[in-house]
Amino acid sequence: MRTSRSTVGTATEIQDYLRLLFARVGHTVCPNCHTEVKKYTTEDIFQFLIAHHPDAKALLSFPPVIDEHNSWSMVLRNLKQAGFHRGVVNGQIVELEKIDKLDPQNPACSILVDRLRVTPTQRPRWMESLDLTFQFGQGNIIITIIGMAKQRSSINKIDTQASSAATSGDECVVYTFSRQLMCPKCGITFLEPHPRLFSFNNPFGACPRCRGFGDVIEIDLDLVIPDKSKSLRQGAIEPWNTPSNCYYYEWLEEVAATYNMPMDVPFYALSQEHQNLVINGDGSFPGVRGFFEHLEEKIYKVGVRVFLSRFRGYVSCPECHGTRLRPEALYVQVGGLNIGQINRMTVKEAFDFFNNLSITPYEEAVVHQVLTEIRFRLRYLLDVGLGYLTLDRRSATLSGGEAQRINLATALGAKLAGSLYILDEPTVGLHPRDTHRLLHVLQMLRDIGNTVIVVEHDREMIENADYILDLGPAAGVHGGEIVFQGNFQQLLRSCHSITGSYFRGEKEIPIPSQRRKGNGHFLHLRGVREHNLKNINVKIPLGLFCAITGVSGSGKSTLVHDVLYAAIKRKKNQWKRRVGEHDILIGDEYIDDAILVDQSPIGRTPRSNPATYLKAFDGIRKVFAETRVAKMRGYKPGTFSFNVKGGRCEMCEGAGVVQVEMQFLADVALICEACNGKRFKKSVLEVKYKGKNIDEVLNMTIAEALTFFKDVPSVVRPLRLLDEVGLGYMKLGQSATTLSGGEAQRVKLAAHLAERRGKHILYIFDEPTTGLHLDDISKLLQSFERLLRAGNSILVIEHNLDLLKCADYIIDLGPEGGEEGGWVVATGTPEEVAQNPNSHTGRFLREYLHHGIDSKVSVFPAKNYG
Known part of the structure; x- marks a missing residue:
């Protein structure tokens, strides 16, 4: 599932059904004139003419087939033997011998089959002549309408000639019809829709440039200009900061004077015209792209190849624009959209699109089962809280919890019965708001005749389980025993279960008696607009325990990983990769370093421990x-x-x-x-x-x-x-x-507790409660306390309410996931956020906070987030 080609669409089999849908009822649309292209029958052509040119005079002809095997003299001889003696050139009827003196390969030349009027009474003759023309024209027909100037304005025509036609001096309209997929207006022939045409895993359908991957290795401007808050004079262009290339800045100074371009303002503040000048040059000055094109000429040198590799990255394929498919696949539409546009939709958008899709009754009969499968799978993805994911999202970029829930939705789509499903913490990365929807999906699996086993610490999941096995009494060598088995009500009465003691309130993670105020300093990110973040400003207080919250897909990981962490590391000269889009980071001087304590393995060999x-x-x-x-x-x-x-x-x-x-x-x-x-x-x-x-x-x-x-x-x-x-x-x-991810994270935490004395470190944790029992969370909070007492700051991305109620400050993103998220919904202490009616996190926090709530609330105005 986690290959570079795998996406949400392929993993859930939605992509397979989309291929069938487009192959069966897709409408090919000409990219030039936007006319629908279809294969014409003789009846289609006759009805078209009756509708648009009633009672008109028409010339019915076909283009001569001349190639290396058939010269014009041979074709002429064969045509005469078949009974054809006249042709049509620019709307005029001429003898075939005269065509020989002209240019028989001119597209305006064709062989005349019949002259007739467009009337219902002529239908039998039309049918016979059209069949004959298709036969000799190898599936292609040319129809010239004569003397219909008043009606031509309302129809699709490919050519309007001012020349005289046959027996009339009127203008003419020329149509080309084909039994192949050919545009009647432009004459372009298109590929027949077939499932493999819409598969980027098949060489036939894959984009020839990127071979179906959606991106190519090119010069990445985000690596060339990694810090857009720097001015040109401060060295914003990274490859020109070497001794051998610094003369480009001198050259740029001369160009700047010519174009009145400031050299002392941040690069992001330059006008688009001036930015284009730096990147693309002006003819005399090569610019960034010209600089790299010059280096490409010396790529035979090892040093040049190494230098270029520092500024290359994966960028969206310029030919398919990330759709991964050849251009012909994108000419086919269903409901006015091509398959690439549908794949760019979020699950929720796609669900709404297919629920409201309007097609003909015939098409509905052809693809009824296909549409049903697509809708079911999209509904299941919504039910497990993944409505914010796009169908073209790479599987390799999904979190463990997201990947597991996609597998769950796929299993539901397969409609298997009599199976055993084992899930390891399916609520990982899931906001409490969405837990009940996941529960509904698991209950559906159970109700159709399956058995579902879940390894879980979430109270709502445990409370709704039909049967509970509690292992313990402790961990490691002190565990391994079944200390309880039964339902939830029996668990509450168990005196041997630590889990039961927390649920009935004997043990608890206490709410802090007072919240830390911090050290008065802040990290301030301005203009954050990476992915779905809506140009937001975020102030993160230092010297305390701060939590970033929000529903799945609201932009938490993007804000913390792609922007904040990367921006801090770049300021400390420890980051050469891309940094998420933002205007500026202020306050990094108040911390000595930022450390990401994630759940990646502490070692990859058995010798590491x-x-x-x-x-x-x-x-x-x-x-x-x-x-x-x-x-x-x-x-x-x-x-x-x-x-x-x-x-x-x-x-x-x-x-x-x-x-x-x-x-x-x-x-x-x-x-x-x-x-x-x-x-x-x-x-x-x-x-x-x-x-x-x-x-x-x-x-x-x-x-x-x-x-x-x-x-x-x-x-x-x-x-x-x-x-x-x-x-x-x-x-x-x-x-x-x-080691599990949670164990690896705690080993790293212990290592950091042992080091870096006397420095102010920002520790960043991404869902540190993953895999932790309530008793383990209590110990984790004690470790956080030690880090904070040493003068450090802690920032966590988290959904667990037992941890959030102990935070000093919360920044809640949302209000929803995907494009409906990316705003700061509320900020403040847990008590303040709990009062915010717009915050999903606040709504659930209210149940966890038992004491009075302060009246002061920090909230973004509702109008700022939709």
């Missing part, structure tokens, strides 16, 4: 190297490392497992036969500290290791931090590849 990540293993190796046996054998700390040669098992290279390639199947990891999964040589395992060898120590939990190494500060210090963030159950040597 929590002990190595926090450098606790360094102290452990030193302890073993100082034992008597190790000194006698000359072992150093490196001997007890499984990352370097010396003491590790060389068969598995310290991994404990051996990867076996399975060709077309997934690789298999087998326990190493040489060390039996213990990672070290037998001689190294003979060295013991307090009766334990290095393998046995690595198999200890963090809580056990804290007691075991209580006299070794270099080991205890990092391990205590891991224990404080709720990872005391984890084994020291647990492979990083086996």
Whole structure:
């Protein structure tokens, strides 16, 4: 699903049904004259003439077929043998021998078949003559209407001639009809609609330039001018800031004087004319594009290729404009839109479009089942809270929760029964407003005869489950038991379940008695307009716990990841990639750095583990190297490392497992036969500290290791931090590849708690409660408290209300997802946001806040967001 070609449309099979829809009832429209193109029958042509030219005189002819195999003399001989002796040239009837003296390949020349009037009584003769003309014209007919100047203004004609026609001096109108898809006005022939024409995964339908990917590698102007708040004199053009290219600025100074272009204003403040001058040049001055075109001539040099690669990126394909399809596929329309335009719609827009689609009864009968499947799948995507996604959204850019819900909608569309569905936290990334819709989808799956198992911490999901299994009582070696099984009401009465104790109020995450006021400084983003953000201004207070909230698709990740984090890093000269569109970032001088603490793995090999990540293993190796046996054998700390040669098992290279390639199947990891999964040589395992060898120590939990190494500060210090963030159950040597996203995030959090003393850091967390029980959230908040006490700032993207009620300040985006989002709906403390009638987050926060609410509310006027 996460290939570079996969989209929301292909993953849900909507794209397959769209291909069928367009192939069966699509209307081809000429891109030049916007006339609908269709294959004409003899009856179609006769009815068209009766409607537009009743009682007119008409010349019926066909174009001669002349090619390398058929010369004009051969064609002329064959035509005479078939009984044709006259032709039509520019509306005049001439003998075929005279055409020979003219140009027989002139499109104005044709072979006359019949002269007749457009009247109902002539229908039999018309049918016979049209069939004969189609036969000799190889599916093409030319009809010249004579003497109908008064009616011509209201019809589609391809040519109006002022020449005399046959027996009349009147003007004529010429039509071309074809049994192929040919425009009657322009004479252009089009491809027959076929499902493969509308598939970007098929070479036949894919755009030849981008090969169906939708983008190409070109010079990316966002990399060339990464900081548009810089002026030209400050070095806004990044590739010209090198010693070998800086003379371009001197050249630009001369051009600026000619065009009265200021050099000291931010690049974004330059007029469009002046920006175009810098980028495209003026003939004498090459501009940015000319500069790179000059470099392309030297691409045989390695240094030039490396330099160019710094400023290249994926940009929308200039030929298909991101639709991924060849041009002919976009000439076909259904309901006035082509398939590329439909794919650019959000799920909600597409759902409304297909619900209101008006087609003929015949077309409805042909594609009834296709339309039904499209509508069902769009309805399911809406039900799982994904109405803001566009159908052409790449699957690789979806979050884990979004991808899982797309799979769920696809499963519903398949209408399978008797299946077992297992979902791991389907509410990840889902706003509380949309949880009930997801619940409805799961209940639908159940009601059609399936079994649904959900791993979940969300209260609403648990409350609506038919049967609950609660594992515990704690985590790691202290868990693994079923402490409760039954329904929700029974869970509330269970004295063994920590989950039950939180739900019945015995345990709780307390609301802070007072909110932090911050240190008086702010990060101020102005004019943020990346993706669906509506040119908003955002003030983020520092020195406190700030949360960015909003329904799915409201622009939270875009604001924080693509704009704020990237802009801060660029200001610190730590970012060379693209930064989301905005005018300016103010206040970055008040922080020393920004750190994104996400849920990506802490390592990608089995040798990486929590002990190595926090450098606790360094102290452990030193302890073993100082034992008597190790000194006698000359072992150093490196001997007890499984990352370097010396003491590790060389068969598995310290991994404990051996990867076996399975060709077309997934690789298999087998326990190493040489060390039996213990990672070290037998001689190294003979060295013991307090009766334990290095393998046995690595198999200890963090809580056990804290007691075991209580006299070794270099080991205890990092391990205590891991224990404080709720990872005391984890084994020291647990492979990083086996950690969940939430566990990896907490390992990183512990590492940051151990470092960067004396600096003001902005820590950014993206949904840190993913995978966390309420008890774990309580520990996470304690870790946040430590970071804040050290003088740092915390910014989280979050939906979890238990975490949000503890925030000092909330910035709520919305009011909806996609194009209906991107505005700042409310700002302030949780109590203030809870009062805002326009905030979905505020509505749900009110249920969590039990004490009085201050009357002051910071709200964007309703008119600003639709």
